[in-house]
Amino acid sequence: MSGGARTAIIGGGMAGCAAAKELITAGREVVIFETADGLGGRARSWHSPEIEPDVGINLMYVSFYQLMSEHIREYGLSDELVQLSSDVFVVDNGVPVSLSSDSPRSLLSYKHVSLKDRFSFLFTTLREVRRRNELSLFDPIMSAPLDDGSTAAEYGYRHVSRRGFDFLLRPQIEGFWNFACEDISAVHARALLAWMGGSGFYVFRGGMEIIAEKNAEGADLRLSHQVTDLRLVDGKVRVTALHTEGEPVTETFDDVLIATPAPIAAKLTAAMPPDVVGSTARKFLETQEYEPALSVSYLVDAGSMPAEAHIVAGGPDDPPLRNMITHPRQVRDAHGGLVDKLLVFTYPGRANTRRLIGRTEEEQFAAVTPLLTTLWPDFPTDAQPFRIAERPYGFPIPAPGRYHQAVQVMRQQGAPVVFAGDYFNAPTTEAALLSGVRAAAALTTVS
Numbered sequence: 001m002s003g004g005a006r007t008a009i010i011g012g013g014m015a016g017c018a019a020a021k022e023l024i025t026a027g028r029e030v031v032i033f034e035t036a037d038g039l040g041g042r043a044r045s046w047h048s049p050e051i052e053p054d055v056g057i058n059l060m061y062v063s064f065y066q067l068m069s070e071h072i073r074e075y076g077l078s079d080e081l082v083q084l085s086s087d088v089f090v091v092d093n094g095v096p097v098s099l100s101s102d103s104p105r106s107l108l109s110y111k112h113v114s115l116k117d118r119f120s121f122l123f124t125t126l127r128e129v130r131r132r133n134e135l136s137l138f139d140p141i142m143s144a145p146l147d148d149g150s151t152a153a154e155y156g157y158r159h160v161s162r163r164g165f166d167f168l169l170r171p172q173i174e175g176f177w178n179f180a181c182e183d184i185s186a187v188h189a190r191a192l193l194a195w196m197g198g199s200g201f202y203v204f205r206g207g208m209e210i211i212a213e214k215n216a217e218g219a220d221l222r223l224s225h226q227v228t229d230l231r232l233v234d235g236k237v238r239v240t241a242l243h244t245e246g247e248p249v250t251e252t253f254d255d256v257l258i259a260t261p262a263p264i265a266a267k268l269t270a271a272m273p274p275d276v277v278g279s280t281a282r283k284f285l286e287t288q289e290y291e292p293a294l295s296v297s298y299l300v301d302a303g304s305m306p307a308e309a310h311i312v313a314g315g316p317d318d319p320p321l322r323n324m325i326t327h328p329r330q331v332r333d334a335h336g337g338l339v340d341k342l343l344v345f346t347y348p349g350r351a352n353t354r355r356l357i358g359r360t361e362e363e364q365f366a367a368v369t370p371l372l373t374t375l376w377p378d379f380p381t382d383a384q385p386f387r388i389a390e391r392p393y394g395f396p397i398p399a400p401g402r403y404h405q406a407v408q409v410m411r412q413q414g415a416p417v418v419f420a421g422d423y424f425n426a427p428t429t430e431a432a433l434l435s436g437v438r439a440a441a442a443l444t445t446v447s
């Protein structure tokens with residue numbers, strides 16, 4: 001099947017929209033089905049008129065994201081980028097110490113661990129930097145040969161002391177993704193070390209969803225349509241979707257690209273025969289696990305905390321609160337004037353997140369507010385609870401061995417059903433984009 005064919009994409013996140021761009025370029029007619037009322041998936045921000053700029057969760061683009069950098073150039077979006085400081089504060093028992101990812105000096109003066117650990121960490125990092133061309137945070141084809149079954153924790157403890165690992169590398173992984181270093185492949189940690197140092201961190205002024213929206217231009221959008229059933233009928237794919245306010249709709253396509261989180265993809269293809277979704281792909285989808293994410297935000301007075309900071313809990317344990325991210329915002333007061341504030345996003349640790357997902361906002365704020373001082377003892381007592389965002393499928397866990405499975409699935413898949421999503425590698429928008437490009441190629445390449 002090539003140009004002229006009609007393809008359904010299920011899921012309008014970064015992966016689905018990147019695939020749409022490729023398929024449209026290849027001459028296909030593309031329809032995107034998306035449950036939400038806008039594109040971008042987990043990379044989509046919330047917007048709130050009370051604050052200026054009006055954007056809430058705003059994902060980071062890092063300067064070594066190759067595909068996204070190409071999109072930024074192609075769409076002329078460099079003016080949309082706002083550079084962030086790369087300051088991370090690691091907290092031990094209420095004591096924060098700055099650890100800048102692009103400054104060896106900051107590492108060498110970092111007081112939470114011994115001088116020996118600081119030097120060992122620096123040497124380990126430099127060794128991985130030298131192997132950059134073998135290490136990727138996005139591409140399972142590069143990661144698989146190094147995925148030897150060991151975990152990030154085992155890797156870390158081989159190179160620095162327990163305390164060294166728990167206060168240097170662990171917070172930089174768990175503080176961003178929330179999964180335990182004991183559960184993920186060492187390759188993820190190695191790629192992070194190889195690439196993070198010296199990188200620039202940016203957010204998009206109006207939210208990262210602009211990349212998804214641009215990539216989807218030319219596709220026919222079915223927003224607020226949740227796909228509930230996929231069937232093969234006479235070699236074609238029949239898609240049934242439920243509109244939020246209407247009757248189910250059914251349409252038939254030549255093929256389908258499924259770009260939802262893995263458990264949803266597994267359910268949607270449960271009735272597909274084994275020659276269409278083979279046992280390797282089925283097992284891969286059914287066994288993918290996720291850490292959920294709960295972002296609870298507060299407004300505090302500007303100056304009461306560091307701005308543009310990423311404050312993370314150090315140590316081996318699952319903390320009550322995992323991290324806080326602060327962004328400057330202006331908020332309109334009763335007289336219409338703008339007042340400088342900080343928007344603080346806080347993410348509970350693993351156990352608290354799992355416990356609080358699906359509860360009411362009142363319950364979530366009531367549970368999280370008393371925990372704020374466990375991470376930042378001077379957290380302002382008059383902080384104003386603001387917004388909450390839930391991501392039940394927050395972060396796919398790159399468990400040891402998954403890169404091998406991902407590569408097998410990627411290489412075996414082809415029309416009429418293919419899959420894309422960040423779970424093919426690790427939770428970054430760049431990995432999602434790459435998976436979308438690869439899945440589109442699997443549909444358009446005639447073997």
Ligand SMILES: Cc1cc2nc3c(=O)[nH]c(=O)nc-3n(C[C@H](O)[C@H](O)[C@H](O)COP(=O)(O)OP(=O)(O)OC[C@H]3O[C@@H](n4cnc5c(N)ncnc54)[C@H](O)[C@@H]3O)c2cc1C
Binds near residue numbers: 013043061
């Ligand atoms: C809290 C948090 C912070 C993050 N921060 C960063 C960051 O700073 N930088 C970074 O690069 N990455 C970050 N990530 C990771 C990034 O968000 C993801 O890796 C990426 O957005 C995943 O894209 P995707 O297209 O694979 O999946 P998704 O974004 O999950 O897209 C799947 C889409 O499918 C839709 N869908 C699901 N079921 C159906 C159905 N039945 N019918 C129709 N549509 C359906 C969903 O609504 C969704 O839009 C973060 C993730 C989280 C949770």
